[in-house]
Amino acid sequence: MTDAIALRAVRKTFGDKVALLQLDLAVPVGAIHGFVGPNGAGKTTGLRILVGLLRRDGGEATVLGLDPNQHALAIRRRTCYLPGETNVYSHLTGDEFLQFALSFYPRQHADLRRELLATWELPLARKVRTYSAGMKQKLALMATLLPDVELYVLDEPDRALDATARMYLRDVLRQLNQRGKTLLLSSHHLAEVEALASALTFVIDGSTVPSARVDRARAELRHVVRLRPRQPDPALPTGVRQQTLEPDGTLRLTIDGDALLWLRRVEPSLIDSVEVGATRLEDIYQALTAEVPQA
Amino acid sequence: MKSIAAKTWRETRVVALAYLVILQLGVIAAVAMWPNLRTEAAALGRIIPAKFLQRMFEAMSNPDQTTAYNAYMAMQLFFKGTNIVALAFAVLLGTGIIARERENQTLEFLLARPISRSRVLRSKVLVIAATMVVPIFLTSMSAVPLSWLVEENLDPWRVLGASTHAAAFALLFLAVTTAVSVVCRNQVHVAAIVGAFIVIQVVLFFVQVIRVVSVFRLADFDVFGPLIMGNGVFVDVFWERTIWLLVATAMLFGVADWLFRRLDL
Numbered sequence: 001m002t003d004a005i006a007l008r009a010v011r012k013t014f015g016d017k018v019a020l021l022q023l024d025l026a027v028p029v030g031a032i033h034g035f036v037g038p039n040g041a042g043k044t045t046g047l048r049i050l051v052g053l054l055r056r057d058g059g060e061a062t063v064l065g066l067d068p069n070q071h072a073l074a075i076r077r078r079t080c081y082l083p084g085e086t087n088v089y090s091h092l093t094g095d096e097f098l099q100f101a102l103s104f105y106p107r108q109h110a111d112l113r114r115e116l117l118a119t120w121e122l123p124l125a126r127k128v129r130t131y132s133a134g135m136k137q138k139l140a141l142m143a144t145l146l147p148d149v150e151l152y153v154l155d156e157p158d159r160a161l162d163a164t165a166r167m168y169l170r171d172v173l174r175q176l177n178q179r180g181k182t183l184l185l186s187s188h189h190l191a192e193v194e195a196l197a198s199a200l201t202f203v204i205d206g207s208t209v210p211s212a213r214v215d216r217a218r219a220e221l222r223h224v225v226r227l228r229p230r231q232p233d234p235a236l237p238t239g240v241r242q243q244t245l246e247p248d249g250t251l252r253l254t255i256d257g258d259a260l261l262w263l264r265r266v267e268p269s270l271i272d273s274v275e276v277g278a279t280r281l282e283d284i285y286q287a288l289t290a291e292v293p294q295a
Numbered sequence: 296m297k298s299i300a301a302k303t304w305r306e307t308r309v310v311a312l313a314y315l316v317i318l319q320l321g322v323i324a325a326v327a328m329w330p331n332l333r334t335e336a337a338a339l340g341r342i343i344p345a346k347f348l349q350r351m352f353e354a355m356s357n358p359d360q361t362t363a364y365n366a367y368m369a370m371q372l373f374f375k376g377t378n379i380v381a382l383a384f385a386v387l388l389g390t391g392i393i394a395r396e397r398e399n400q401t402l403e404f405l406l407a408r409p410i411s412r413s414r415v416l417r418s419k420v421l422v423i424a425a426t427m428v429v430p431i432f433l434t435s436m437s438a439v440p441l442s443w444l445v446e447e448n449l450d451p452w453r454v455l456g457a458s459t460h461a462a463a464f465a466l467l468f469l470a471v472t473t474a475v476s477v478v479c480r481n482q483v484h485v486a487a488i489v490g491a492f493i494v495i496q497v498v499l500f501f502v503q504v505i506r507v508v509s510v511f512r513l514a515d516f517d518v519f520g521p522l523i524m525g526n527g528v529f530v531d532v533f534w535e536r537t538i539w540l541l542v543a544t545a546m547l548f549g550v551a552d553w554l555f556r557r558l559d560l
Contacts, residue, residue, distance in 0.1 A: 050437070053403065069405070073411055083404055086401065086404045090399070091305070096305075103296070143404075
């Protein structure tokens with residue numbers, strides 16, 4: 001399968017500040033790919049380089065077979081990009097905004113438009129300035145997802161959305177993928193990205209984390225159990241290597257050996273809920289950054 | 296390109312209307328004031344200290360009534376009217392061209408559309424330039440029939456020539472503002488920088504010995520007076536001054552475009 005996006009050793013600096021040191025990313029055509037990393041890791045810079053909004057200083061990049069430094073406009077004709085920290089024009093009505101945003105693309109998903117309008121029930125006749133943050137994000141999403149293009153690059157698409165809207169967005173993105181579209185998602189919500197993406201790329205301090213290191217971190221996190229006890233200081237079985245109490249009352253435990261076997265020995269009546277392994281992005285970052293040599 | 300132009304018009308139409316109304320009210324007031332001022336121009340000229348202002352009032356108290364009226368209208372319409380109102384609105388409308396998009400966090404969304412940055416800038420600038428220039432011509436030309444109400448005459452061709460020069464001068468300031476708007480983070484910074492530039496130019500203009508270096512020398516009474524009074528020919532002014540204003544304007548828009556294309560978000 002050919003790659004819709006292929007970045008190799010991409011570098012970008014702003015004056016003295018190195019934003020990207022060595023970014024590698026490969027997204028096959030027709031895939032949903034997750035692009036994850038902590039704030040300031042270089043995700044947004046990477047996405048801007050992909051759609052030709054920033055010029056890379058070094059490395060190689062092709063998007064839909066074209067170099068973004070040379071053919072930014074041609075790439076943007078075949079790509080829709082949702083910026084992470086974008087706003088919508090507050091002096092326009094929702095309808096005027098959509099008309100404006102969609103006027104740049106010759107083809108649109110008419111069926112999806114009807115579906116999104118029916119589900120999200122946006123008051124399109126009203127000025128955007130009266131919209132809530134979630135409504136503005138839905139409008140920006142519509143402006144990004146309705147054009148019929150080959151590649152969708154979405155930076156934090158679930159920002160400001162409630163749980164129901166996030167779940168629905170997942171379905172919409174799956175629908176687009178079933179139509180053969182390629183999607184690159186950047187998000188802080190690992191569970192959201194993992195539920196959709198066929199593969200993930202982690203970026204930390206401007207560099208792609210090698211997959212072997214991610215696997216090691218995930219393996220290490222298989223020893224981590226998060227449990228919410230029904231009462232303080234529950235009597236837990238032996239085998240806990242490290243124990244920390246989190247602000248919300250959850251116990252984070254690192255288990256010697258197999259965490260699932262250890263859990264079998266826990267008295268069920270003592271706990272309300274339990275999570276095992278890498279369910280939280282911050283855990284993975286912690287495990288990965290612990291390995292990163294400090295510059 | 297059409298949709299960006301339409302959006303820009305939607306953003307500026309209220310300010311554009313206010314600008315047109317202010318310019319037009321200025322013309323009406325100027326014409327209405329003439330019968331009273333006609334008799335007092337000579338006395339006013341004697342008490343005014345600056346030599347270039349004295350020259351204006353001398354022309355306005357010329358025994359030939361038509362010459363006096365033309366001198367008065369040259370001052371009111373162009374030296375005073377467009378130089379103050381049009382420049383203020385050039386800054387007001389120009390500051391937002393790019394800086395407002397950046398300030399409102401809509402710039403990245405706009406630039407992510409499949410349209411080149413040059414076309415984005417061109418679409419916005421063309422609408423604002425038309426918004427700036429059309430009212431200058433409309434309101435100045437309206438002075439021709441309005442003058443009949445006070446039993447005076449203005450030559451429409453001379454007014455048209457002077458309007459062209461005044462429009463070129465206003466466009467120069469729009470170009471300066473656009474270039475600054477491309478690089479500034481917010482509109483206040485743009486207004487402060489261009490405002491400071493204008494204040495310095497005005498100060499230079501009012502100091503007799505260094506007036507020659509002020510950009511306002513390109514559009515003062517010595518340019519508009521002869522044009523309207525008939526002892527200057529627009530073709531000469533065009534090749535001596537207007538053309539350079541247009542060249543400088545084109546170069547500044549070119550710089551703005553170059554900066555915008557290389558801009559890192």
